[in-house]
Amino acid sequence: MSAAPFPNTARVDAFDKVRGAARYGADRSPPGMLHAALATATIGKGRIESIDTSAARAVPGVRLVLTHEDLASEIKPAGYLMAGGYASNGLQPMIAPEIAWRGQPIAIVVADTLPAAIEAAALVRASFAVEPIAVELSAEGTQTVVQSESQLPKPMYEDIVAGDADKAFAEAAVQVDAVFTTPAQHQNPIELVGTVAEWKDGTLIIHEGTQNAEAMRHGLARQLGLTPEQVQIVSPYCGGGFGQKNSLQIYTPLAAVAARRVDRPVKLVVPRAAVFHNSSFRPASRHRFRLGADKSGKLIAAIHETDSQSSRHDLFPTLYAETTGHMYAIDNFRGRERLVRTDTQAPGYMRAPFEHVAAFTMESCIDEMAYALGKDPVALRLANDAYADPISKKPFSSRHLAECLTRGAAMFGWDKRQMAPGSMRAPDGTQIGWGVAAGSYKAATAPAIARLTLTDQGRAIINVGVHEMGQGIRTALSNVVAAKLGIAPELVEAEIGVTGASPQHLTAGSWGTATAVPAASEAADAMLKALAELGQSDAAGRKPAELLKAAGRPSLSVEIRRKAPGHPDQIFGRLASGLPSAMGPAYPEYVSFSYIAHFVEVRIEPGTRRIRVPRVVSVVDCGRVVSPRTATSQVQGGVVWGIGAALREASEVDPRFGGFLNADIAEYVVPVNADIGSIEVGFIDKPDPRLNEVGVKGLGEVVMVGVAPAIANAIFHATGKRLRDLPIRIEHVLDKGDL
Amino acid sequence: MEDQQPRPPAHRFGGELTRREVVAAAGAVPLAAMLPTAAAAQSHLAGRTGHNEATVTVRTVINGTPRHLELDPRASLLDVLREQLALTGAKKGCDHGQCGACTVHIDGRRVVSCLTPAVQTDGAEVTTIEGIAPDDQLHPMQQAFIDHDALQCGYCTPGQIMAAIACVQEGHATSREQIREYMSGNICRCGAYVGIVAAIEDAAPKMRRA
Ligand code: FES
Ligand code: FES
Numbered sequence: 001m002s003a004a005p006f007p008n009t010a011r012v013d014a015f016d017k018v019r020g021a022a023r024y025g026a027d028r029s030p031p032g033m034l035h036a037a038l039a040t041a042t043i044g045k046g047r048i049e050s051i052d053t054s055a056a057r058a059v060p061g062v063r064l065v066l067t068h069e070d071l072a073s074e075i076k077p078a079g080y081l082m083a084g085g086y087a088s089n090g091l092q093p094m095i096a097p098e099i100a101w102r103g104q105p106i107a108i109v110v111a112d113t114l115p116a117a118i119e120a121a122a123l124v125r126a127s128f129a130v131e132p133i134a135v136e137l138s139a140e141g142t143q144t145v146v147q148s149e150s151q152l153p154k155p156m157y158e159d160i161v162a163g164d165a166d167k168a169f170a171e172a173a174v175q176v177d178a179v180f181t182t183p184a185q186h187q188n189p190i191e192l193v194g195t196v197a198e199w200k201d202g203t204l205i206i207h208e209g210t211q212n213a214e215a216m217r218h219g220l221a222r223q224l225g226l227t228p229e230q231v232q233i234v235s236p237y238c239g240g241g242f243g244q245k246n247s248l249q250i251y252t253p254l255a256a257v258a259a260r261r262v263d264r265p266v267k268l269v270v271p272r273a274a275v276f277h278n279s280s281f282r283p284a285s286r287h288r289f290r291l292g293a294d295k296s297g298k299l300i301a302a303i304h305e306t307d308s309q310s311s312r313h314d315l316f317p318t319l320y321a322e323t324t325g326h327m328y329a330i331d332n333f334r335g336r337e338r339l340v341r342t343d344t345q346a347p348g349y350m351r352a353p354f355e356h357v358a359a360f361t362m363e364s365c366i367d368e369m370a371y372a373l374g375k376d377p378v379a380l381r382l383a384n385d386a387y388a389d390p391i392s393k394k395p396f397s398s399r400h401l402a403e404c405l406t407r408g409a410a411m412f413g414w415d416k417r418q419m420a421p422g423s424m425r426a427p428d429g430t431q432i433g434w435g436v437a438a439g440s441y442k443a444a445t446a447p448a449i450a451r452l453t454l455t456d457q458g459r460a461i462i463n464v465g466v467h468e469m470g471q472g473i474r475t476a477l478s479n480v481v482a483a484k485l486g487i488a489p490e491l492v493e494a495e496i497g498v499t500g501a502s503p504q505h506l507t508a509g510s511w512g513t514a515t516a517v518p519a520a521s522e523a524a525d526a527m528l529k530a531l532a533e534l535g536q537s538d539a540a541g542r543k544p545a546e547l548l549k550a551a552g553r554p555s556l557s558v559e560i561r562r563k564a565p566g567h568p569d570q571i572f573g574r575l576a577s578g579l580p581s582a583m584g585p586a587y588p589e590y591v592s593f594s595y596i597a598h599f600v601e602v603r604i605e606p607g608t609r610r611i612r613v614p615r616v617v618s619v620v621d622c623g624r625v626v627s628p629r630t631a632t633s634q635v636q637g638g639v640v641w642g643i644g645a646a647l648r649e650a651s652e653v654d655p656r657f658g659g660f661l662n663a664d665i666a667e668y669v670v671p672v673n674a675d676i677g678s679i680e681v682g683f684i685d686k687p688d689p690r691l692n693e694v695g696v697k698g699l700g701e702v703v704m705v706g707v708a709p710a711i712a713n714a715i716f717h718a719t720g721k722r723l724r725d726l727p728i729r730i731e732h733v734l735d736k737g738d739l
Numbered sequence: 740m741e742d743q744q745p746r747p748p749a750h751r752f753g754g755e756l757t758r759r760e761v762v763a764a765a766g767a768v769p770l771a772a773m774l775p776t777a778a779a780a781q782s783h784l785a786g787r788t789g790h791n792e793a794t795v796t797v798r799t800v801i802n803g804t805p806r807h808l809e810l811d812p813r814a815s816l817l818d819v820l821r822e823q824l825a826l827t828g829a830k831k832g833c834d835h836g837q838c839g840a841c842t843v844h845i846d847g848r849r850v851v852s853c854l855t856p857a858v859q860t861d862g863a864e865v866t867t868i869e870g871i872a873p874d875d876q877l878h879p880m881q882q883a884f885i886d887h888d889a890l891q892c893g894y895c896t897p898g899q900i901m902a903a904i905a906c907v908q909e910g911h912a913t914s915r916e917q918i919r920e921y922m923s924g925n926i927c928r929c930g931a932y933v934g935i936v937a938a939i940e941d942a943a944p945k946m947r948r949a
Contacts, residue, residue, distance in 0.1 A: 010885055017893030018881040018900060020828020020868035027827035035822075114822065115813035190832040190840055190928045191894045239830070239894030240928050272833050470892030470929045633888045633931060640930025665926060666837040672923040676932040 005685055008628045009489050012475045013237075013468065022237050025208040026194030026269050033196070034063060036258055036268040037117035038251070039107040039124035040277070041099045044133035044658025045343045048097040048106060048126050055123035056109055061116035063262050065124070066254070067107045068094045074257055078219035080314040080346065081247040086219025086578060088247045088280050089346045091313040094254060099128065100313055101345045102659030103277025108254045110262055133343040133658045137284050137309055143341040144307070145315065150339070152317050160325040162391045163332030168301035172292025176368045180289065180361045180724045183650035184309065185282040186275075187350045188665060189469075191239020193279060194269040195252050197259040204231045204256055209238035211245045211467050213497055213504035218578035219248035220256060228578075233504070235497040238469035243349035244279050245469075246508045251278065276663035280348025281651060282357075283309035283316060289324075289361040297373045299384045301332040304361065310339040314346040323358035323705070326591065327440055328366075329386040343658060349508060351641055352704040355441050360726065363437035363709035368722060376419065377436050377713065378409050389591040397592040398688035398697070400621035401438060404597035407682055408619040409436075412599035421720035429606035433718025436599050439705025443592035443623070443688070443697035444511040444584030445564035447575045449502040452481065452523035453557040454531075458545035460485060462523065463495040465575075466516035467507040470637075471700050472630025476513055477520050479627050480694060484524035485544050503575045510594070510698025511582045517626055518692035519562040526558040565589065592691050594702040595621040598639070602714040609730045612677070613643050613711060619682035623697035628683070635681045635703045642707020644671045647727050799860040801826070802870025810857045817841040817852040820867060828868035828897040832926070839925030842898035842905075843867045849905035851924075868897035871904065879949060880904050883942035884935075891929035899925050903939045904946070912943040 016022040039056075041048075053065040077092045079085015093104045107124045111117035134141035148159045169175065195208040204226065210216055213233035221228045238245060251270050259266040270278070285308040292301035304325070308318045321335025370377040385402050388395050409415070417434045418424055424432040450464040462481050468474050478492040485492075496516075497504060505515070531544055534551040548556055563571050564583040574581045585592050601615040616639050625631050648669045652661040662668045687695020708726060715733065716722050723732050794809040801824065810819060815834070820826040820843070829852055832840030836854040843852045844866040872878040880903050883889070890896040902925045906912050911921035918939050919932070927935065 011888055011890070013893070014885040014888070014890060015877075017890055017896050018877065018884045019872075020897040022893050023827070024830070024894060026831070027821070029822055029825065029827075113811055113814070114818055115811050119813070188928055189892070189894070190830070190838055190926060191892070192831060192833075194831075238892065240892040242928070269831060272835075470890075470894075472891070629888050630891075633891055633929075633934060636933045637891060637930030640932060664835055664837060665833045666835070670926060670928060671930070671932075672926060673932045673935065674919040674923040676919070676930075679933050 006479050006483065006626050006628060009475065009479060011472055011630050012478050012489065024191055024237050024239050025196060025235060026267060028196045028207045029267065030198060030265045033265040033267055034110050034112060034262055035114040035117045036108055036110045036255055036266050037121035038105045038270065038274055039109065039121045040274055041102060041104045041106050041128070043099055043128045043130050044102045044135065046099050046128045046130040048099065049129050051106060051124065051126040053107060053124050055125070056120040059111070059116055059120040059123065061112040062109060062120045063112065064110040064258060065107055065120070066258060068097055071095050071257065075223050075253050078223045078248050081215065081580070082317055083314065086215040086222065086248045087250065088348055089250055089314060092223070092253065093250050101277065101343055102657065103274060105250070105254065105278065108258055110258045110266055135342050135344055135653045135658050136655050137286055137307060137340055139342070139655060145339045145341065147317060147337040147339055150315065152315060157317050160321045160333065160335040160391060162325070165301045165303045165332040165334035168332035169290050169292040169303055172301055173295045174293045174369065174372050176291045176365045176372065178289055178365055178368065178724055180287040180364070182285050182357045182360065182726045184284045184653065185350060185645065185649045186651050186668060187242035187244035188668060188670060189240025189242055189244060192269055192272060193249055193251060193275050194267070195255045196265060196267045197255040198265040199260055202230060205234065206232070206252060206256065207234045208252060209245060210235045211238060211241040211469060211508055212247055212506040213467065213499050214465070214578035215506060216248045216252065217499045220253060223253045224256060233499045235467060238467055238497070241469040242351045243353060243508060246349055246506055249279060272665060273663040276651070276660045278345055280346060282350035282353060283347035285309065285357055287320070287361045289365050291365040291369055293369055293373065297375050297380055297383055299328055299330045302330045304335045306337045307340050308337065309347055310341050311344050311346040312341050315339055316347045318354055320354045320358040322442065322585070323355045323440060324362045325391050326389055326585065326593065327362060328384040330384070330390055333390065352441065352701045355439065355701065355705040356642070356645060356708060359437065359439050359705045360708045360712065363706055364712055364724060367435070367709070367713040367716065378405050378414060381405055381438055392586060392591060395590050397443070397590040397690040398623065398686065399593070399595065400684045400686060401595040401597070403684055404595055404619040404621050405438065408597040408599050408617050411619065411680060411682060412617040414599060421717055431604040431718040433602045433714035433716065434599070435602070435710045435712070435714025435717055436597065437706040437710035437713060439596045439598070439702055440593040441510055441698060441702035441705055442585035443514060443594055443691060444509050444582045445692070446505050446511050446515040446582040447563040447567055447571045448505065448515050448519035449559065449561050450519040450523040451502055451557060451559045452527050453555055454527060454544050454548060455555045456545050456548040456553065458487060458491055458543065460487065460492045461495055462492060462520050463501045464516045464519050465503050465505040466512045467497045467504065469507065471512065471634055472627050473512055473516060475630050476517050476627040480517050480521050481524050484521060485527065487544065505575055506580050509582055510701040511584070513626060514692060514696050514698055517696055518694050519560065521694050522560045522562055523558055526560050527556070530556055530558050590690060592688070592697060594623070594697040594699065596702050596706055598706045598710040600710040600714045602711060602718055604718050604733055609733050611647055611715065611728065611730070611733060614677035616678070617680045618703070619684065620699065620703065621684040621686070622699040622702065623691065624687035624695035625683045625685045626694065626696055631683065631699055632681045634699055636679045638703025639679050639707055640671050640676055641704045643675065643711065645726060646708035646711040647729070650727055795858045797858055797861040799862070800864040802866060812856070812858055814857045815853050816843070816855040816857040816860060816865070819857040820852060826867050826869050830894055830897060832895065839902055840895050840898040842901040842925065844901060844905060847908065849902050868901060878904065879945040880938070880942040883938035887934040887938040887941060889931050889934035889938040891931055895925060895927045899927065899935055903935070906939060907943045907946050912939050915940065
């Protein structure tokens with residue numbers, strides 16, 4: 001059982017990773033492989049009138065150039081991930097002359113060498129008929145869709161309502177009413193999108209880092225007229241996903257078709273500028289948040305209204321109020337979400353997609369309310385802690401937010417904080433601010449099939465649907481299987497990210513661990529039972545391998561299926577067809593979230609007004625911690641993401657010509673080592689046995705939620721400035737006298 | 740990402756520089772100016788007129804093994820390592836010298852191999868992540884990265900380790916602040932910076948003893 005905490009073991013794949021021996025998608029170079037490069041559209045929207053590939057074809061070493069004129073009948077759309085399909089865009093480029101966004105591919109070139117392919121791609125010339133564009137949230141020509149009135153499935157995308165929020169807010173003694181904006185951002189995993197496509201006897205084999213091998217498989221089958229059995233996806237390691245690699249990307253079928261045409265393996269590594277324009281991104285958004293309290297400090301009403309960027313061709317649905325509506329004991333809540341169609345590729349999920357943004361709005365307002373009431377911001381949150389879900393009135397499966405706040409406050413030394421803004425200064429004039437904010441993230445669960453094989457040599461192989469993208473799932477799987485079977489974690493091998501055996505469901509939304517680990521645990525139980533049935537006397541105290549040997553069995557395999565509470569049995573059909581099948585936060589009997597509290601110190605230098613974050617303390621309630629070492633790293637990484645989101649990251653758009661202007665990893669500024677100071681991590685580590693037997697919730701996303709408002713609140717504490725537009729930069733903390 | 744300070748580039752180093760080192764550092768200087776021999780310069784020019792068969796012969800030592808390479812003058816060292824020599828430890832994260840995932844050592848100094856024309860390694864020694872320790876052993880920096888979990892997805896890790904070893908050898912690992920500054924040419928999007936700093940602090944004295 002899950003009673004004992006798990007030991008602090010090393011990351012099981014670290015040995016390969018530090019030697020450069022872990023194999024990522026584009027590390028593959030099969031014999032005879034050719035290289036591909038893309039030419040992209042230089043307009044924001046319109047139509048290709050003519051395309052000239054003769055100069056490209058003339059480059060020595062070029063074998064093939066394909067445009068929409070070649071592919072119209074060869075590739076079908078795979079459908080949009082959020083509309084019953086498999087792809088990050090429902091619109092597949094290069095099967096029609098229409099251009100829907102700047103940077104959309106218009107040709108793929110295949111050559112003997114990469115330099116030749118790059119040189120040739122740059123020589124593809126097209127002339128376009130240009131149409132007007134709208135790429136900003138407030139631009140003329142956008143189209144606004146009220147989500148609750150749209151075709152999107154209900155009740156999933158209904159407004160979230162409890163009580164009468166408008167009336168309660170109007171009557172509230174203390175009111176906060178604020179508007180926030182957050183920019184478009186790109187996930188920017190360091191691994192570029194890279195694919196190696198090979199055909200073997202009519203079967204397509206794709207090596208590419210992904211969070212969703214099963215969707216790639218089924219999507220490519222649909223696109224190329226194959227059966228799913230004719231497609232194999234190999235992605236044992238993903239060099240960072242963060243939502244970007246959650247579905248079939250538009251480039252992969254292009255590489256697949258090119259490989260079929262030249263009858264050779266083809267590698268396509270997509271340059272980062274093209275990834276900025278053709279993979280997903282976090283949409284720009286605008287929020288009005290209203291919060292009302294009575295004089296005693298009881299929160300009585302909250303209203304959260306959002307506008308979020310979408311694309312012209314696919315509606316990216318949003319769930320901002322799912323975070324704010326369930327967070328505190330507020331009886332009157334109303335959320336209303338609108339989607340604004342713009343001329344871009346479809347936006348999508350980026351780590352804590354709605355939750356980071358929603359927490360920025362709500363947790364900033366809570367801080368403002370604390371100051372309006374003259375109450376300590378930690379105390380105000382504790383006073384409004386929820387004991388049941390305020391929307392559904394169901395209980396929480398577990399909730400230790402209060403303990404996150406109190407333990408975090410103690411670790412940080414919060415009691416030494418002086419409440420008044422601008423009251424803490426270093427001798428050199430540096431303004432010091434201490435801020436706090438909380439975060440939550442749904443604890444979701446996907447169905448899974450787990451196969452466990454044990455050999456008489458003592459090795460255990462666990463095959464289950466999940467992808468390793470750095471979160472440490474291999475280590476968590478090893479730990480849980482090893483603990484159950486009583487063997488060393490090094491003896492457990494995880495077969496994940498490769499299609500063919502168990503379905504490789506999308507790993508996202510922080511459900512990976514709560515999906516794969518309980519399934520692996522149940523498989524281990526089944527294995528123990530199967531071993532017992534071997535009928536060996538004196539089985540007690542003997543290693544599984546000894547039992548197998550004694551029974552003359554070289555190996556033994558078991559398989560289990562596991563679904564979330566409330567999932568119908570048909571969910572396994574959905575799972576098998578590569579469609580997202582996760583459930584949560586609402587389950588039949590309860591509502592489940594992970595929680596976190598972040599405490600942040602900012603320092604604003606007197607001369608430069610540079611904002612630094614020397615110190616963060618974060619305490620998490622993610623249920624049972626299955627892999628303490630990798631979990632700690634994940635919290636630290638999430639905090640780094642929050643610092644980036646609060647102070648640095650914005651994808652700048654060009655309102656005249658479309659596209660993103662800072663489409664590389666130097667101009668799109670992410671945190672580097674010198675931006676990060678101390679990040680101290682605490683875990684509540686209390687299992688949530690209602691949710692699953694191991695007691696795990698989720699971790700990878702909640703860790704980012706609340707960092708940005710904690711920083712904004714700390715900046716308020718340092719300067720007295722309430723800043724509501726992200727990212728917060730030097731120019732926002734300048735005083736008149738500084739100019 | 741310091742707003743006020745330039746990133747310490749992967750190629751910043753003190754002391755006297757040879758011409759090759761300057762070239763290694765700048766990466767983008769005109770190719771003809773750096774080619775070691777007149778013959779090579781000619782085949783380079785031939786390459787530019789469209790005969791891609793034109794290659795440049797380069798003698799280099801890679802991970803201790805002398806190599807005789809026929810190279811496309813357009814090819815970066817990163818692409819040659821990965822695509823021609825099956826040394827895939829060095830990763831491509833940007834191809835623009837912005838992320839550090841491709842960091843290798845040339846004559847003991849860290850360079851971003853994506854901005855280093857492969858032909859420029861003529862007469863030089865190249866060390867990649869595959870060459871810093873004998874097969875069955877780990878370099879103290881590799882062990883420290885494991886011990887401090889200084890990685891997550893692992894994609895930036897070979898570049899981080901190559902930069903970290905150089906950082907220690909340059910004498911830039913004497914304090915946390917200094918490590919942070921001199922490791923800021925290597926982006927880790929997973930955000931493993933706390934572990935990376937701890938690993939370098941741990942490995943530095945061990946490297947000095949070794
Ligand atoms: S790939 Fe060379 S610095 Fe990014
Ligand atoms: S470990 Fe993933 S980018 Fe550094």
